[in-house]
Amino acid sequence: xxxxxxxxxxxxxxxxxxxxxxxxxxxxxxxxxxxxxxxxxxxxxxxxxxxxxxxxxxxxxxxxxxxxxxxxxxxxxxxxxxxxxxxxxxxxxxxxxxxxxxxxxxxxxxx
Amino acid sequence: xxxxxxxxxxxxxxxxxxxxxxxxxxxxxxxxxxxxxxxxxxxxxxxxxxxxxxxxxxxxxxxxxxxxxxxxxxxxxxxxxxxxxxxxxxxxxxxxxxxxxxxxxxxxxxxxxxx
Numbered sequence: 001x002x003x004x005x006x007x008x009x010x011x012x013x014x015x016x017x018x019x020x021x022x023x024x025x026x027x028x029x030x031x032x033x034x035x036x037x038x039x040x041x042x043x044x045x046x047x048x049x050x051x052x053x054x055x056x057x058x059x060x061x062x063x064x065x066x067x068x069x070x071x072x073x074x075x076x077x078x079x080x081x082x083x084x085x086x087x088x089x090x091x092x093x094x095x096x097x098x099x100x101x102x103x104x105x106x107x108x109x110x111x
Numbered sequence: 112x113x114x115x116x117x118x119x120x121x122x123x124x125x126x127x128x129x130x131x132x133x134x135x136x137x138x139x140x141x142x143x144x145x146x147x148x149x150x151x152x153x154x155x156x157x158x159x160x161x162x163x164x165x166x167x168x169x170x171x172x173x174x175x176x177x178x179x180x181x182x183x184x185x186x187x188x189x190x191x192x193x194x195x196x197x198x199x200x201x202x203x204x205x206x207x208x209x210x211x212x213x214x215x216x217x218x219x220x221x222x223x224x225x226x
Contacts, residue, residue: 033214035217040222041219041220042202042217042218042219042220043154043202043217044217045214045215045216045217048214088153088154090154097142097144097159097166097167098144098156098159098167098169098170099144099146099154099156099215100156101146101153101154101155102153103151103152103153104152104153
C-alpha cells in the first residue's frame with residue numbers, strides 16, 4: 001500500500017517564487033527522504049530527515065517533519081526553471097529495508 | 112566513480128516475449144533493490160537482493176517475474192511472457208550495506224514497452 005502521499009499532485013509557479021510540497025504517511029518511520037525526478041530520468045536524492053529531527057536545510061531546500069501529524073513538507077525557495085521536475089517523498093518503515101514512495105508532486109516553474 | 116548502471120535504457124518487446132533488465136551496482140555496493148514505476152505513478156518496491164541471496168521479494172508479482180544477483184556480474188530482473196501491463200520504467204538502486212537511515216543510489220532506469 002502507498003505510504004507517502006504528496007500534495008498537491010501538480011503545482012505551477014513563476015520563477016523566483018517559492019514552492020511548497022507536502023507529504024503525509026501512515027505508519028511509524030525511521031526517516032523520510034525527498035527525491036527529484038526529471039522527465040524520463042532516474043531519481044536524484046535531495047535530502048533525508050530522521051524521525052528525531054524536525055527541520056533540515058540544504059541550499060534552497062528546507063524540509064520539515066512532524067511525526068505527531070505524520071507529515072513532511074519540502075520548500076524550494078527562489079525557484080528556477082531548472083527545478084521543473086516531479087518530487088517524491090519516500091519513507092522507511094521500522095524494521096524494513098524498502099523505501100515506500102508516494103505518487104509525487106509535478107512541479108512546473110515558468111520562466 | 113561510476114554510478115548505478117542499468118541496461119538497456121529502452122526495451123521494446125512483443126507480448127509473450129521475455130525481457131531481461133540488468134543492473135550493475137555502484138562499486139563496493141553489495142545490496143541491490145528493484146523498483147517499478149507505472150506512468151504518472153511513484154515507484155513501487157519489487158525486490159531486495161544481496162549477492163546470491165533474495166532478502167525481500169514481497170513486491171514481486173507471483174508469476175513471470177524473477178530476480179537474481181549472482182556472485183559475479185550484474186543483477187538481472189527477468190520478466191517472462193510479457194503483457195502490456197508490464198510496460199513501465201524499472202529502476203535499480205544500490206547501497207553499500209543495510210541502508211536503513213542512509214541513502215541508496217538509483218540508476219537511470221530501464222523503460223520497457225510491450226507492444
